Amino acid sequence: MALHDLLLALPITFATLWTILLIVVEATAKRAQLTFSLTSVGFLILITMMLFPSEQGYAFGEMLRLSPYSQFANFVFALSGLLVITLSQSYLAKENIHFGEYYIIVFIATLGMMLMASAAHMVVLFIGLEIMSIALYVLAGIMRKDLRANEAAMKYFLLGAFSSGFFLYGISLIYGATGEMTLFKIGIYLQENSATSLFWIGLSLMMVGFLFKISAVPFHQWTPDVYEGSPTPSTALMSTASKAAAFTALITVVLNVSSQTENNSNWIFALSTIAVLTMVVGNIAALSQDNLKRMLAFSSIAHAGYMLVGIVAGSDAGYSAVLYYALVYSLMNIGAFGVIALIEQQRELTSASDYAGLFKEKPLLAGVMALFMLSLTGIPPFGGFIGKYKLFAAAVESGLSWLAVVGVLASAVSAYYYLRVVVFMFMREPQAENQFEGVVLNPTLVLIALLVFLLGIFPTGMLRFAGEAMKFAFNM
Template sequence: MQEGLWIIGAPEVTLVVGGVLLLLAESLVKLESKAVGVLVLGVYLIAGLCMLPFMTTGAVLWGGMYTWDWFAVSGKAFFLLTGMLVTYLSLEGEGRIPAARAEFYILPLFCTAGMALLCSVRDFVLLFVALELVTITLFILVAYRRADAASLEAGAKYLIVGGLATAFLVMGIAYLFGATGSTQFDEVRRYTESQGAGPVLLLGMAFLLVGLGFKAAAVPFHIWAPDVYQGAPTPITAYLSVGSKAAGFVVLIRVLLLPFWNTACQRHWVPLIVLLAALSVVLGNLAALPQRNLKRLLAYSSISHAGFLLIGLASHSFLGLASMLYYLLAYLVATFTAFLVLVLLEQDKEGKTISDLSGLGQRSPLLAWSMALAMISLAGIPPLMGFFGKLLVFLAAWQSGFHVLVMIGVAAAAAGIYYYVSVVRAMFWSDPVHRSPIVLHPATRGLLVALNVGSILFGFYAKPILSLAVGAVAGIGG
C-alpha cells in the first residue's frame, strides 16, 4: 500500500501541489515572472524524478479507476517534457505576455497534471475529470491576453466548442453507463465480450468519439483550430498543437484498446476512424496550401497530422499503436522547434506571416536551418523523424488491408510538401525584410541544436524510440 501511495503522488500530485504553492507564494510575495518560470521548470523536474523509482511497477489503484503501467509512465514523461518546453517558450516570449505574468507560467502545471492523469485513467468518470482539468485551464490560457481582441475571440470560440465537446463526452458516458451499468473500462469490456455491442452502447461510443474528436482537432470537429491557434499566445498555441492533441490520442488508445477492442465493437468504430482519418489528411493539407499566416498554416498542418495519427489507429494493430507513439514524439520535436523560432521572431514583432521569414538564413543561420528541418520533418521528407513516423503508420494501415486509405494519405502528404517548402524557400531564396542579425541566448542555441540533432538522429536510428513505443503499447491493460 505504501508503494501505491508513492505512485499516486507522482507526478500529478506533485504538479498540482507545486502549482498551488507557487500561486500562494506569488500572491504573498510578488515574485519576478522569470523567477516563477524557472521554479515551474523545477516543479516539472521534481515530478519527473518522482516517477523514477516506479518506472517498471504495475498497479491498478483506486478500485480500478487508476492504472500505473509502462504506457502511463511513457505518457507522463511525454507531457512533462511538453510542459517544460512550453515554459521555456514562455520565458523566451516574456515580452509578449501581459500583466500578471506569473500565472501564465503556473497554470500549465495544472493542465499538465490533467494530461498526466489521462495517461492512467481506467474509468470514464476519472477520464471526464482529467479532461476537464485540461480544458478549463486551456480556456484561461487561450484568452490570457485580455487586451487583445484576437485572443479574446479565440478564447470565446474555444470555450463554446469545448463546452459542446464536453456535452458529447458526458452524453456518451451516460449512454455507456446505461447500457453496461458501470463506468469502469474493465466492466464495459466484460459486458461487450459477453453481451456484444447493442444500439445504446454503440450510441454512447459514437458520442465519446465525437467528444474526443474535438480534442484531437480531427475533421469534421476541427473548425475551432485555425482561429484559436492564431489568436492564442504562441506558447499556448504550441501547447494546444502538441499537448492537447496528444492527450486526445492517449485517451483514444486507452478507451479503444481496453473497453472496445473486441471484434463486436471494432467493426463499428474502425470504419468511423478510417473516415475521420481520410477527411483530416485531405482537408488539413488542402486548406493549408493558401495560408500565409504561419500560425494558421501550422493549425491546418496540425489537423492533417491528426489524420495521419488516425491512420495508425484505424489499423487497429499493435504496429499501428506503436507507430502512433513514435509519430507523436516526432511531431513534438518538429512542432516545438517551429514554434520556438516563431517566439524568437515575435520579440521583434516578426514571424506572423511567411514573408516575415524572408532572408532569415542571412540573419540567423541556426534559426533558419532549425525551421527548415522542422518543416522537412512535418512534410515527411527523409531522413528525419517525421518521414519514419508517416512510413510506420502507412505500413500498419497497409498490413491491415486499408490500401485506399494509405494511397489517400500518401497523396495528401505529397500535396502538403508544397506549403512546407514555401516556408523554406522564403528563408533561403528571398531577400531579408529586416537586416539586423538575431542574437540568441546560449541556452536557446543549445535547445535548438538538441531538437535538430534529435530529429535527425532518431530518424536514422529509430530503434530506441520504437522499442519504448512497443513496450508502452504492450503494457496497456496489464
C-alpha cells in the first residue's frame, strides 16, 4: 500500500528524495557548480517524467491527487525552475552570491508548488503553499548585504505571513462549516447541503490568500517593491511559477466548490470586479514606471488579471486557458527577466532608457527581448496571443463578453509600455560607446524565445495537453 502510494506520487517522492540528495551533496562537497548540475538533472528528470502518461488516482489516503492536471502543472513548474537556474548562474557569480543552496532552495520551492497542484486535502494545500513561500522569502533576501534585497525579503515575508494567516483561518472556517478537510468531500457536502455564511467567510479568506499570491488588486502592493529588490533571476521565479502554482491550487479549490459558485451572481460579480481592477490598475500603473523591473512587476499584475478572466468564466475551457496561459506567461516572463539579469551583470541598468542602442551592439539579444515584449503584448504569431485568445474566448463563451472587452482594451494599453522598451532598444542611439560589451547571450534565452514562437504557431500539442488536464481534472 505504502509503496503503491509512493509510486503513484512518483514526481513528489522523487523531488523529495532529490532534495535530500542535493542537501547532502552540498553539505559534503560544498561546490556550487556541482549542486547546480545536480539540480538541473533533477529538473530534467521531472520534466521527462511529466511528458509520459502515468497512472492517476489518490495517494496517501486521499491526501494527494495525481492526474494529468497535476502533471501539466508540474511540467510548468519544473520547466520554469530549470530555466531560472540556468539563467541564474552567471548573475549569482557576478553578485558574489554563488552559493549551492540557491539552487536547492529553488528546487524546494518547486517541490512546494508541486504539492499545491497535487493537493487533495486542505492541509496539504497549506503545507505546499508554505514550502513554496518560505523558499521564496529566502530567495528574495539571498543578497544578504544588499539593503534593497533585505527590504524586499522583509516586506515579502511579513505580508506573506499575514496572507498565510488569512488562508489558514479560511481553511479552519470551511472545516467548521462543512466538517471536511478533503476537497472532494467538501464538494460532496456542498452538493447536498446549502452553503452557510460561515462557509462563504471561510472561502473568502482563502481567496484572500490566493489573490495575495497572484498579486491581484487590491492585494498587490508588495509586488513592485519585492520584484525590484530581489535578485532578478529569483524575481523571474516569483513572478511566474509561484503565480502558476497559486492559480492551479485556486482552480482545484474552485472546481470542488463549483456547486456553489456556478451561476452564483455574487461570486461572479466579486471575482470579475477583482479581475477588472487587476487588469486596469496593473496596466495603467505600468505605464508610468521607468524602472524596468517595476514595470514588469505591474505588468505581471495585469497578466494575473487576464488569467482571472479565465477563472471567472468558470468553464473547462476557461480553466484550461488559464493553464495554457500560465505556461506561455512563465516562458515569456522568465525570458524578459533573463534578459534584464544578463544586462544587469554588466552594469547597473534600471530604466528602459538604459537599453538605448542595444540593437546596434547586440542585435540578437535585442531581437529576443523584442519578441518577449511583443508576446507579452499579445500579438500574433507569438504564444502570448494564443493564450490571450483562449482566455477571452472562454469569457465570451460563458456570456461574459464585457469582461473580454475590458481585457482586450487593457491589453491594447499595455502595448505602449512594452513597446517603449522596444523603442529604446531599436530606435535610439546608445548613450555611450560599447556599453554592452561583455554581455554574452545565454543560449537558454534563445531557446525560450523559440518556444514562445512555436507555442504561437503550432499550439496544438500544448493546448491538447492543457485540455486533457482539465478533462481529467476531477472525474476519475
